[in-house]
Amino acid sequence: MVTLDGPQGPRIRTSDGRELLNLCSNDYLGLANDPDVRRVAHEALDRLGFGYASGRIISGTSTAHLHLEQELSTFFGTEASLLFTSCFDANTGLFEVLLGPDDVAISDAANHASIIDGLRLCRARRAIYPSRDLESLRRELVASSDAGRRLIVTDGVFSMDGVSPDLEAVCNLADEYDALVVVDDSHGTGVLGDHGRGTVCDPGVAGRVDLATGTFGKALGGAGGGFVSGRREFVDLLREKSRPYVFSNALPPLQVEVARYALRMLERDDDRRSRLLDNTALLRSELKRHGLVVPEGKHPIIPIILGDADIARATAAELLRRDILAVALTYPVVSADTARIRLQVSAAHTPAELLAAATTIAEVVRGMNACETFGVRT
Known part of the structure; x- marks a missing residue:
């Protein structure tokens, strides 16, 4: 868990002075800190x-x-x-x-x-x-x-x-x-x-x-x-x-x-929601392009199923080290064999942020030797 020292948003400042790309917020339309x-x-x-x-x-x-x-x-x-x-x-x-x-x-x-x-x-x-x-x-x-x-x-x-x-x-x-x-x-x-x-x-x-x-x-x-x-x-x-x-x-x-x-x-108007759906489609497609297994869908909740709880927690920790905040979900929140990283997209994210995040996430997941049955497509 991180402690925020500032408003919610696509990038957040933490109590220890770090700036993180936030991929685990429910602020889907980016309204939490909208002027x-x-x-x-x-x-x-x-x-x-x-x-x-x-x-x-x-x-x-x-x-x-x-x-x-x-x-x-x-x-x-x-x-x-x-x-x-x-x-x-x-x-x-x-x-x-x-x-x-x-x-x-x-x-x-x-x-x-x-x-x-x-x-x-x-x-x-x-x-x-x-x-x-x-x-x-x-x-x-x-x-x-x-x-x-x-x-x-x-x-x-x-x-x-x-x-x-x-x-x-x-x-x-x-x-x-x-x-x-x-x-x-x-x-x-x-x-x-x-x-x-x-x-x-x-x-x-x-x-x-x-x-x-x-x-x-x-x-x-x-x-x-x-x-x-x-x-x-x-x-x-x-x-x-x-x-x-x-x-x-x-x-x-x-x-x-x-x-x-x-x-x-x-x-x-539907501008923010359209931007949210575009951002979601972009991150989903980029994760797949990098070889990750992503369930079909259009919702900004994007799970990457890794199976093993230790791998999921280690993946989240390494992403945090690389300034990406993404949550690991393990038993009993999800069933024991479906531990995962859950990503959440916002309309406030930029395409550049999501493209860079997809590359980093894929590198980290592959580095964890996640079972190909779950997170990585070979």
């Missing part, structure tokens, strides 16, 4: 203060909160939206409200930890299916035919791999077996889909997801905050009964106004 974002935050601070020191149901709801909730619904084409202090809170506070002991939640095995924790907090039965395995999902739906309510929950983009499930097929199964669909699209919002609307608004999916959760802590500004958007009847239930919503302070107004700005920016 316009800082201006919006300063204006909100001057106009609305630092915080409301109260929960939403007492004296913590401002017109800014209500505007953002309406703007989220307009952006995603949903009936209603609700703000949380984080997407983790949204996910942990959702299932206990929607599901009872006679119900079943069917969850993708690769779902985020917040979904796992949220399911543990509810009284429903739980079934786990292998990630993106539609036939296994179907079997779980058939096996739970006695349930009062069935709910399928999946990430829109899996954060360890940068891949997405076939959400249209998931929705088809939900229709066939009368199940609800909940999608955490934290890594899709602002990145994928029409003007960054994410995987939940893709053709064949839009309007079919009952509830989507997401965050402002990645593409949409990088500071934090989360939301739920979807069917009004469920959003209203969460507003009344979700414990993280009811018993937490309201989202600070400067975060609310920055999120509103980010949504307006995405609606207005």
